[in-house]
Amino acid sequence: MPGSTARERLQEALEDARRRYIQNNKISETLHKEATNTLPGGNTRTVLHADPFPIYMRSGNGYQVTSEDGQTFTDFTCEFTAALYGHSRPELQAAVTHVLQDVGMNIGGTTRQEGVFARELCRRFDLERVRFANSGTEANLHALAAARLFTGKRKVVAFSGGYHGGVLGFAGGKPAANNVDMEDWIVTPFNDLDSATTAIQSQGVAAVLVEGMQGAGGCILAKPDFLKAVQRAAYESTETKDIQAGVLFILDEVMTSRLSGGGLAHIHGLKPDLKTFGKWLGGGLAFGAFGGRADIMATFDPRLSSSVSHSGTFNNNTLVTHAGYTGMTQVYTSRNADLFTAQGDRFRGRLNEVTRGTKLCFTGMGTVMAVHTPEDGTREILRGGGIEESNDLRDLFWFAMVEEGFWIARRGLMSLIWGTPETELERFVGAVERFVLEHGEHVAVAS
Ligand SMILES: Cc1ncc(COP(=O)(O)O)c(C=O)c1O
CATH class of the missing domain: 3.40.640.10 (Type I PLP-dependent aspartate aminotransferase-like (Major domain))
Structure with missing residues (x-):
């Protein structure tokens, strides 16, 4: 919109993404409304709360999970690292x-x-x-x-x-x-x-x-x-x-x-x-x-x-x-653990390559990582909460990845399931690259 600030334009992009999320997940919205009658906020595990409502998962298979609304995701939440073996090993x-x-x-x-x-x-x-x-x-x-x-x-x-x-x-x-x-x-x-x-x-x-x-x-x-x-x-x-x-x-x-x-x-x-x-x-x-x-x-x-x-x-x-x-x-033998960590390091390296010079970066080790949105574009994060991050940008990233079919934790944690095909990792790198291109203004570090 002419005359709007960068911050307002980021909010508009977020509002658009939110609208599509609501549109695409009607069954989840209904289930959430019902659940609020018995569970406080419809929730029994705070980390899974999401605004405007969480997507309800129906099932998991291998490295994928499928929502009640019928969308199948590559599961990068990995049950907050616990689903290392996937859903049907x-x-x-x-x-x-x-x-x-x-x-x-x-x-x-x-x-x-x-x-x-x-x-x-x-x-x-x-x-x-x-x-x-x-x-x-x-x-x-x-x-x-x-x-x-x-x-x-x-x-x-x-x-x-x-x-x-x-x-x-x-x-x-x-x-x-x-x-x-x-x-x-x-x-x-x-x-x-x-x-x-x-x-x-x-x-x-x-x-x-x-x-x-x-x-x-x-x-x-x-x-x-x-x-x-x-x-x-x-x-x-x-x-x-x-x-x-x-x-x-x-x-x-x-x-x-x-x-x-x-x-x-x-x-x-x-x-x-x-x-x-x-x-x-x-x-x-x-x-x-x-x-x-x-x-x-x-x-x-x-x-x-x-x-x-x-x-x-x-x-x-x-x-x-x-x-x-x-x-x-x-x-997950000792040898496989070492191999998987090396694979995770390579994946995170690729993600940091395609986001170089932006407000997006990925911290972590091996197959456990998190997306960050430091306002000043710093890549060295030694302390959580020690730097200023853009919550709006992180939310926008989450909505975009969900739309692309990647299930990542709302707060940004990502973890890999043993056996996730390399092609899915590459697909995610591509999705991140597209996000950076599409939202160039929002990911740009202020000079
Ligand atoms: C480092 C660490 N310690 C302890 C816990 C608690 O484990 P649980 O959720 O199984 O109680 C967690 C959970 O995420 C964790 O990340």
Whole structure:
């Protein structure tokens, strides 16, 4: 429109995209309206909320998902990294069918298979002992309980922008309003070596909890030096004082464990006291695990009179112990994890090539990445929320990719499913290239 500002023209483009979205997804709109009568905001998982309403998914197959409105998408949301195996992997179907037909669900006893699965997890992720839970959130809560019991202290250092579960969020540099243990957190800037060291070595700290790449925070990579400094600061406090007074280093590998045969710790040569897991490791089923040093994990050894209970009805359920083990050993072997990370790096490289010089860029590692829209076009993002980004541009990008048939998370997270054809990755690169051409004015960095 003549006389309008660049900002107004971006809003108009967004309004057009929104109108088409509403037009193309009438069934989803109806389902959403119905759902608001029983679920607050029609939602039971906040991250899936989308304005004006979310697209309702009917089914998934292989690397694709199909909406109730009949559109089929290449799935780059990948269930926020958990759908690594896609939606119908034959090996996992066989494992689940085997349990349903030959083993049975909910058999209320200790099973041989939980030991088999535990052995594989310990081997692959260099753990002396491991325990299972039902989500990444739970895994972190139990790891923190272990650290507190082991050290006899309460405080935990976490990082701004970090996310460790539904009640363990640190967006904006403070514990989320619904976090547990509100008074026990010390939240410090991500990728800042000095402030991390000071926080870790302050009084009363039981543990430091960190992601090697902040996933929910926007796929922001920790600098290797930062992770080494965190490890060193925790380790030095252990060395110089009575071991019970040390600080435990807990690496949250819930998202990053898929990035190499041995997760992110292996990539950077880290030796955390404890690691936490979840997502894909359940073979597509709800799962969490935490493990590491045998002396710390002995906190939960029921043979010891000093032990504490770690319970969970579904901790060793037969479906997850079979599916998880099958996935790790028959599909996503260590070698395949390394290959997939290399493929993801090449893909992200291509995306950054076609968006060079614009306000769009892709951060991350391997097959886990996020789109960013820095106003100043910077490519080096060390801290989520540390730079000014255009939310309107990110929304416009989302609407455009959805229209092109790519299912990416509204907040910009993208993750690949093992077996996604290379032609689909190239198709996405083409779609991004077209977006940059079509919206040249909106993606241009102000000079
Ligand atoms: C790094 C990290 N830790 C923990 C969690 C929580 O896992 P869950 O959603 O299985 O509770 C997540 C979830 O996205 C995560 O990204």
